[in-house]
Amino acid sequence: MASKKNGSKSASGFDSWRQATSGSTTSNQRNKARKTRRMPAVLQRHIATLVLLACLCVVCVWGFTPLSERITQGLDIRGGVSVILTAAKPDGSTPTGDEMSTATTIVQNRVNSLGASEATVQKQGSNSILVQIPGATDADSAVQTIGKTGKLEFVRLDEIGDADALARLGSKDASNIQLKPGTYKAFMDGSSITSTSVAQAGQSATGAYAVNVKLNSDAAKTFAKVTRELAPTNGRIAIVLDGVIKSSPAVQEEIGGGQVSITGGFTAEEARSLKTILDSGSLPVTLTYSESRVVGPTLGQDSLTQGVVAIAAGAAIVIIYLFVFYQGLGLLTMGSLGIFALLYLGLLALLSHFGAYSLTLPGLAAVVLTTGSAADSSILVLERFREEIRMGRTVRQASMSGVKHGIATSLDADAVTLVTAIALFAVAVGSVKGFGLTLMLGVACDLVTMFCFKAPALRLLAASIEKHPRFWGVRGDMEEGERARHGQPSKGGVAHA
Structure with missing residues (x-):
């Protein structure tokens, strides 16, 4: 009986140990499962962001194709008549805002009655109206109709x-x-x-x-x-x-x-x-034209061609630079520039569809400027990513902290550019105002590209970069980071006590 009791106690103790061990194992498995579930959730969020961005890019391509028809061209490209009318009241005082709004509407109706296709009438400043009529060749004739008081x-x-x-x-x-x-x-x-x-x-x-x-x-x-x-x-x-x-x-x-x-x-x-x-x-005011300009279509198209050639040449130089200095990471920057271009053109086409935008030569200069700025912000993020690796962080850690710090620095630069663009858009008139608007739209597209492509793409590629450092151009950075983790001086450096 005693033996049976002892055997029963022994079995009972073993069962208790097994249950305790089993409970501990189950708890560890649950913790691992939670971690496993948590990481894919982050990756899934990055993948979903890229998929949505890809869909948006497809919509943009559909929206701006064919390019010459979907993005309205300004007079300095397409050719036509541009007139700035200055308003004044009979007593010489400055018109009120309501009077200027009424005058702008009346001038718009007169321009529409002329049958002018895609003509634009915009209030400029406190007492000026900008009238642009594509395809027109006689400024005096246009002013005789649209600028008369009509009393x-x-x-x-x-x-x-x-x-x-x-x-x-x-x-x-x-x-x-x-x-x-x-x-x-x-x-x-x-x-x-x-x-x-x-x-x-x-x-x-x-x-x-x-x-x-x-x-x-x-x-x-x-x-x-x-x-x-x-x-x-x-x-x-x-x-x-x-x-x-x-x-x-x-x-x-x-x-x-x-x-x-x-x-x-x-x-x-x-x-x-x-x-x-x-x-x-x-009209509730008297209009006199203070400036008129007639641009021939040949001159405008030649200028557009030269601008496109300049953009293409600049893009080729940037591509060569990226491949030479960044190798595989250069592909990531090229991809971000491609996404930026699609979003940019899609946004310009959308605004053109609603009559809120026309591309001018100053606007084309703004496109070149913001494209260079977008390339610069991409390179800034990559440099910070590589710097984090050289400091001893793993590729995955660098893809998180490096991208975060790189984007923060880019945001500071974009904020300065954005403030300048808003000031130009709010204060300037005519083509300078168009330059400010185009610059502002470019900065907005760069911000979207940074958050929706650069950051998630680099984090998704972290594992591949770690496995193939030579292709991605970070082998030297990883070796220097390894030395930093072990307290060794960097290559060419001096050890300190």
Whole structure:
């Protein structure tokens, strides 16, 4: 009985030891499993980031292909007319923001009525409007239509106090006579017009055109009343546009129905221009053009070709440099530059689609500048990665801490560039403003490339870099790091006590 009891106790003790050992083993296995699960989660996150980035790049390629059609070209590349209009109020004061917004909208409507394809109208500063019309060749003709105030007035001739103008109105068909400000009072203006049309003047033997206007009901009653008063004496009504008498027909009878014909010996083009002005309404300010520029398409395309050649030559030099000095790691930098270029072009195409961007020669210079900056930031990250290895850290550790510190330094440089770009975009006008916008977009694409490609790609490649240091160009760095871990001086260095 005693033997059985002892055997039972012995078996019980062994079971307890086995359970304790088994529990400890299970606990260790669980800890290892947690660690195993934790590492793949990080790797999976990096892989998912790269997959999403690849999908975004595919969308970008689809968005900017074909390149010449998807990215709007500025006038200095495509050719056309660029005009800067300066606004002022009649009393010489600076227009308000609302008045400038109204003027910009009216000018935009006039440009659209001209049938100009992809024309842009932008408010510049506090009192300027930039108008760009691709393909146009005559700046003066464009300004005559889009820059006129367009204030139409109907004035009784017997209420005009300008003696010089009245003397010149001796001819029945006299037109284009300037009236002195304050010498007349209109009984009706262009705000009463509901529709306009162009037609050949009925009694003109020269083939001249007229602009027929339709008045609203209240204005039609006013016009009928005035013509009824003037008909017995064959009085005349002066049709005045921006202070200039366009025509002054005699009234034979009361004119009802609100139909009025504006004549003045207009050609078909002049009549259509007047119709455009009347349809868009009168400007709340007076516009004068302070700068105009006409660029031929041949000159612009030659400049674009030279810019593309410069970019290609620069890219070739960078590729050679990367292969010579960084070997396999140079492929990573080349890949980051490729991703950067796809994102950059896709973003420019997206903004062009919504009419918010056009590529100019200064913008092309900004593209070259930001591409060089992107290459510089990639090299900065690689150098910090290699420096961490030389300090004794493993490749995997260097891919974490080195990339982190390298990106932090690149962020400082990009922040300075971004502040400069924002300042140019906010303060400058014209092509300089476009340079600032292009520079700003390039910095944004570089930031996306750093966080979504450079960092995850280098961390995923850490194992391969450690196995094949010669191919990746870090063999010497790893040897120096090994000496640093063992307290040995670096190659060519001196040991210290």
